Amino acid sequence: MPNTLILRLRPLVASILLATTSIPALADTIRLATTTSTENSGLLRALLPPFERQTGYTVHVIAVGTGKALRMARDGNVDVVMVHAPKAERAFVDAGHGVNRRDLMYNDFIIVGPADDPAHIDGAADVAAALSRVATAGSLFVSRGDDSGTHQKELELWAAADVKPGVPWYREVGQGMGRTLQIASELEAYTLADRGTWLAMRDTLSLQVLIERNTRLFNPYGIIAVNPARYADVNYAGAMALIAWVTSVDGQAIIRDFEIDGQPLFKPLAVTAEATVGID
Secondary structure (H helix, E strand, O other): OOHHHHHHOOHHHHHHHHHOOOOOHHHOEEEEEEOHHHHHOOHHHHHHHHHHHHHOOEEEEEEOOHHHHHHHHHOOOOOEEEEOOHHHHHHHHHOOOEEEEEEEEEEEEEEEEOOOOOOOOOOOOOHHHHHHHHHHHOOOEEEOOOOOHHHHHHHHHHHHOOOOOOOOOEEEOOOOHHHHHHHHHHHOOEEEEEHHHHHHHHHHOOOEEEEOOOHHHEEEEEEEEEOOOOOOOOOHHHHHHHHHHHOOHHHHHHHHHOEEOOEEOOEEOOOOHHHHOOOO
16 A cells, blocks of 8 residues: 555544555455445546555445445444435434444535426525425425435425425335436426436436525535444454545545536545645
8 A cells, every 4th residue: 555645644544544454355345335326426436446456455335325225234234334314324323333434525415307397496595495386386296215315305305395295296216316317307307316416317317407506405425334343244444444545635535526527526524625635
């Protein structure tokens, strides 16, 4: 491992990474449960290969909704989770299932819908009021309905609007973000999406962004190691090595620089933006 990488890490994190550079053959795989947004956007294809080259680990990615990712971790079936549902993450750690949670990055949610915008929500400053208009108009809204971080945020927004969504205008599809966007496009419906997946797919969809850059739509991501005291078979050393990498200056610079069509998708949270300046 290059010494320059180690020197850029915080002392505690660096010691963890140094301790795991010589790993047993049977412990060279890290099982990462993460959201479909990190996979669909392409971020992991930029972020993980440098880590694998420098450490010798192989990361096995399981892309599911946040709720399912945390359930897999609670069952001890993965080593580390990268998700975006702060309330559920805190509950997971407080219950003793996870340790060493770190803030990782953030982007934002957007509300997309058909170009003719039958509920007239385009540019609305009040997200809750906009969703209330969707319900009042009976306009189609497609929900992931999968207990993902996006789904949890959507339910939070409906509660803020004092609306209990239901048939016939509300459709839960139980799918990941990419498929949900495709269904919303086919039905000319509204939906809530993460910006990363939207940017990766927008050229294939007949939808447009109607509400964005609103404080209610803030979307932070965290990364958490599964607790080895509870699950003896997890690869805790690998999980901590991965956490060390993605929250290091180098890992955060990759997150900062990841773009689609010239648009950055995520902003780093583990280190300041200034700390990543000049890091390639």
